Amino acid sequence: MSYQGKFRVWRGDDSGGALEDFTVEVNEGEVVLDIIHRLQATQAPDLAVRWNCKAGKCGSCSAEINGRPRLLCMTRMSTFTEGETITVTPMRTFPIIRDLVTDVSFNYTKAREVPSFAPPKDLAPGEYRMQQVDVERSQEFRKCIECFLCQNTCHVVRDHEENKEAFSGPRFLMRVAELEMHPLDTADRVDQAQEEHGLGLCNITKCCSEVCPEHIHITDNALIPMKERVADRKYDPIVWLGNKLFKR
Amino acid sequence: MARAEIAARTLRTDRWWLPPLTTFVGLLLISIYAAFRTFQGDYYWVDQYHYLTPMYSPCLTEECLPAASHFGQWFPALPGFLTPPVIIIPFLLGFRITCYYYRKAYYRAAWASPPACAVAEPHSKYTGETRFPLIAQNLHRYFFYAASILLLINIYDAILAFGTGLGLGNIILLANVALLGAYTLSCHSCRHIAGGRLKHFSKHPVRYWMWTQISKLNNRHMQLAWASLIFVCLTDLYVALVASGTISDLRFIN
Known part of the structure; x- marks a missing residue:
């Protein structure tokens, strides 16, 4: 036919x-x-x-x-x-x-801005021990084939070129989430996500998840959990009050 | 280097405008109904069968019917057009407005930011949720706590209504709290608090189990958001119709 x-x-x-x-x-x-x-x-x-x-x-x-x-x-x-x-x-x-x-080097620049995996200092390669349940959450994000369709469809940068400097996009916020959820990663990625990768610019309208050819739940499993972690750290009035009162 | 020169706002050929339009109309109709019932200040309690509409529960001011005030009358009568629900509605509304699903829904439908995927938004500037007032979306979990307390009160009301027998109203009140419960449990903040915030699931098997169960519900968060919202209105309508004598309750026992 x-x-x-x-x-x-x-x-x-x-x-x-x-x-x-x-x-x-x-x-x-x-x-x-x-x-x-x-x-x-x-x-x-x-x-x-x-x-x-x-x-x-x-x-x-x-x-x-x-x-x-x-x-x-x-x-x-x-x-x-x-x-x-x-x-x-x-x-x-x-x-x-x-x-x-198209020239997708924006994505490579953003990739380089995410600090790499940081295992505990006293743990040598080969000594990493983890349970499957601890790593399977971040394994979902490893399905990413870096087609950058999520980066392309995200209106934060698609409709606003000026946001490109401040916003890493769903793919690299997902990378931050992957490392943040890794049981052996010791780096503090919560403040980084908000301050350096522009997580606050995301308004969770889910276009990244809609276009992902690997059907990764980018918004539900990476971006929203990161937003909740940021809320733990920065927008929890009880923690904020404690910090103010006791200068922790 | 410049982007490809494509003048069209979008080249999508499907009816991309239909979902945001449907969402907008749906939310508008429900808002109008909820506002009308909130300020009506009547027909919220069926004395004969102890049905209390969830929109007026708990009824905490002095103008509430004494029998409908299951938890006492904490506040004096409200002035002017204000009615008892104005005390609880900010918490219920706050929970829905800051909900991660509804944010997607109204950002798309009411603010066109964006109206649909790969359709250019009409705004020249965009700051997302980095500034006031939208930075307050981060308070979702506190509205979740408040909504959970109100849910427990709704469950108490629904159980209390069984004291007079069994009617269709009881089944409706029960289905309402089941849907509200499923929506509240499926909340992203609930998922985070239950176990999502952990790095080592293996060290917390109970919380991991809770997280896996809530994750299953969370996959249906959108459907539960709509089902629970529509059913609250239907429950309220049923109570209002019975309370006003427009219809009589279908009784199975007593």
Whole structure:
């Protein structure tokens, strides 16, 4: 079963660009990335697209399909009707390089700002002992494939470029949560989350969780627990009063 | 380097505006009903069957009907248009307003921040929950404590109503406290306090068990938030209709 599908693909670079119309053959069982590849092979050989595993595990082919942040390789053509025009655009939050390829180095900068795992000083590598129940919470966050769709969809930076400096985004707040929940991590990450990674900017509208291709409960299991830990530390009037009275 | 030049606010082709619109209309209708019933100041107690609407429980001021004041009348009669619920409503409202689910709901539906995922918000500046008044959302746990006490009082009221027999009103009051209980227990703050704040679950098996059970409920927090909110209104409506004599209670025993 093949048909001629209608596509609108954004083409351009940082000096400008526009949506261009294409008609491309679509076959049964294909995903949007297959169509982009066919477009490259038959009509637009200079079309830029970043991809790698084509199995939803490398996080390279993030883009926006009909305005929704998705992985190109995990979006089945069977989810669209044959008459539908499918729009494929690059991620909006990051600077454009060309066509569907964006510069995601914002995320690498933010990753470097999270202090690494800090085990107890008297514990050598190889001596770590943990129960499964203690680590499984943070193991959920290790499913992240770093596609940065959560970073892209988060309105804190998507709609407000000026917040990029103060806000690390859901992916790296989740990394902070992962380390904070780790039974052997000794670093104090609660104040860091609020003061240095901008946790207070998150208004838990859950778009990060909605777009995550790994279905990680970013908001419920990482961001809200971190907000509660910050509330323990900073917004607990009883603790605040104790600190004021006894200068602890 | 600049972002890709795309002028459209969103390229979404689905009906992304429907969920925020539905939420807005739902919350608006419930707010209007709750405000009307709060300031009506009547039909909150069915003397014959001891049904007390959860919106007036506990009834703590001197204008309360003595039989409906299960915990005494602590405050003098309120002036002007004020009615007994204004004492408890700030706590109930505070619990719902600072709830992590409702925050998502009204930030999207009422403040369009954002209206839906990947749909640009209309505001030029955004400071999130870093400043007053939204920084007060961090007080959610204290409203959780207050709401838990009010829930216990609602449970007491529901049990007390069984003293006169058994009617449909009893079943409704019971279902109401069951839903309110499930919503309150599924709260993110409750989940945190019960065990989420721990780093070593293995050292606290009971709290770990509690956390796992609350986590299951927490997965349904949105559904429980809506179910409990709608059912409180329906419970109140039933009590109001019986109290005003519009309908009679369907009795099974007595």
